Amino acid sequence: DTGVSQNPRHKITKRGQNVTFRCDPISEHNRLYWYRQTLGQGPEFLTYFQNEAQLEKSRLLSDRFSAERPKGSFSTLEIQRTEQGDSAMYLCASSPRTGKPYEQYFGPGTRLTVT
Amino acid sequence: GEDVEQSLFLSVREGDSSVINCTYTDSSSTYLYWYKQEPGAGLQLLTYIFSNMDMKQDQRLTVLLNKKDKHLSLRIADTQTGDSAIYFCADHLGEAAGNKLTFGGGTRVLVKP
Numbered sequence: 001d002t003g004v005s006q007n008p009r010h011k012i013t014k015r016g017q018n019v020t021f022r023c024d025p026i027s028e029h030n031r032l033y034w035y036r037q038t039l040g041q042g043p044e045f046l047t048y049f050q051n052e053a054q055l056e057k058s059r060l061l062s063d064r065f066s067a068e069r070p071k072g073s074f075s076t077l078e079i080q081r082t083e084q085g086d087s088a089m090y091l092c093a094s095s096p097r098t099g100k101p102y103e104q105y106f107g108p109g110t111r112l113t114v115t
Numbered sequence: 116g117e118d119v120e121q122s123l124f125l126s127v128r129e130g131d132s133s134v135i136n137c138t139y140t141d142s143s144s145t146y147l148y149w150y151k152q153e154p155g156a157g158l159q160l161l162t163y164i165f166s167n168m169d170m171k172q173d174q175r176l177t178v179l180l181n182k183k184d185k186h187l188s189l190r191i192a193d194t195q196t197g198d199s200a201i202y203f204c205a206d207h208l209g210e211a212a213g214n215k216l217t218f219g220g221g222t223r224v225l226v227k228p
Contacts (some may be wrong), residue, residue, distance in 0.1 A: 004157075031214065042119075042203050042218030043158070056213030091157060095214075102146050102207055104216060106158040 002026070004107030006092050012113045013082055020078045021110045025094030032075050033104060034067055036060065037089040049075060082114045117141040121204055121219035128227050133191040135222045137204035140185060144206040147180060148216065149189045152201045161189075161202075199226045 005024045013019050025032050030051050035043035046065070048056040051072040061067070064082075069075040079086055089111050093104040118140045127133045139147070145166050150158040164171045164178045164187075171178045177190040187204055201223050205216040 006157075033215065035216075040220070042205075042220050043216075045213070045215035045217070048213050048215060056215065058215075093158075101214075103160060103163070105160060106150075108157040111155075 004092055004094050004105055006090075006107040006110050008110060009108060010111050010113075012115065015082060015084060015114055017082055018078065018080045019082060019112065020076055021090055021112075023075045023077070023092030023107060025073070025075070025092070026096075026105060028096065029094035029105075030072065030097040031095045031101065032069060033093040033095075034075070034077055035091040035093065035106075037091055037109070038087075043091055046077075079112075082112075084114050087112055087114045117144075117206065117208065117217045119204060119206060119217050119219040121202075121222045123220070124223050124225070126225045126227065127194050129194060129196055131194055133189075133194045133198070133224060133226075135189045135191075135202050135204075135224065137187040137189075137219055138185055139187065139204075139206050139217075141206065141208060142182070142185065143208055145209045146207040147178075147187050148205040148207070149176075149178065150203045150205060150218075152203065152221070158203065194224075194226050196226050196228060199224060 007022045032049045034046040037043040049069040064080045067077045089109040091109045093106045095104045148163040149161045175192045179188045201221040203221045205218045
C-alpha cells in the first residue's frame with residue numbers, strides 16, 4: 001500500500017497561467033476527494049468522485065476549476081487563469097468502496113503559489 | 116451549513132497528557148475524526164469515532180464524544196515531542212451530504228521538553 005500520491009509537490013506560477021495537478025489514490029480505492037487548505041485554516045472540500053463520476057462539487061469550485069477522473073483511477077485538478085487568491089495547498093484523499101468507506105486517507109498535497 | 120470549532124493553541128510538557136477540544140453544530144454527523152498535520156505535510160488520520168459511541172481508546176489516544184453538547188475531545192497520554200503538530204477535528208455527514216469532511220481550523224500543539 002503506497003498511499004495517496006500527488007504531483008507536483010510544489011508549483012509556482014504567474015497570475016493568469018493555467019495549472020494542472022495530479023492525484024493517484026490508493027489502489028482499489030474507488031472514492032477520491034479534493035480539498036483546499038489556505039494558510040492557518042483547515043481543509044475545505046472542493047469535489048468528490050466515485051469511480052469516474054463526479055458526484056459532489058462545492059460552491060468553492062468556480063468555473064475556472066475543473067476536475068476529472070477519466071478512468072476511475074487517477075484524477076486531475078486544473079485551474080485556469082490563476083489568481084493570487086488561488087494560492088493554497090491542494091489536498092487529495094481517497095477512501096475504499098467496501099470495508100471502511102468513511103476512512104479518508106490524504107496525500108502530501110500540492111502547494112500552489114501564484115505570483 | 117455545518118461549523119466545526121477548535122481552540123487555536125495548546126502548550127504541554129513532555130510526559131503530561133494533552134486534551135484538545137472541538138465543537139460541531141450538525142447533530143446528524145455520522146463519524147467524527149481527528150487528523151494530525153506536521154509542517155509541510157498532508158493529513159494523517161489518527162482516529163475516529165462513530166456517532167453512536169461515546170468513547171474510543173486507541174493506544175495513547177482517547178476520544179470522547181458528548182452528542183448532547185456536540186463536543187468532541189482527543190486526549191493524548193504521555194505526550195512526546197513528536198506529538199507537536201496541528202490537530203484537526205472533522206465531521207462526516209454521510210453519503211447524502213457528498214461524503215465530505217468538514218474540518219475545524221486546527222489546534223497547534225507544542226510539546227515542551
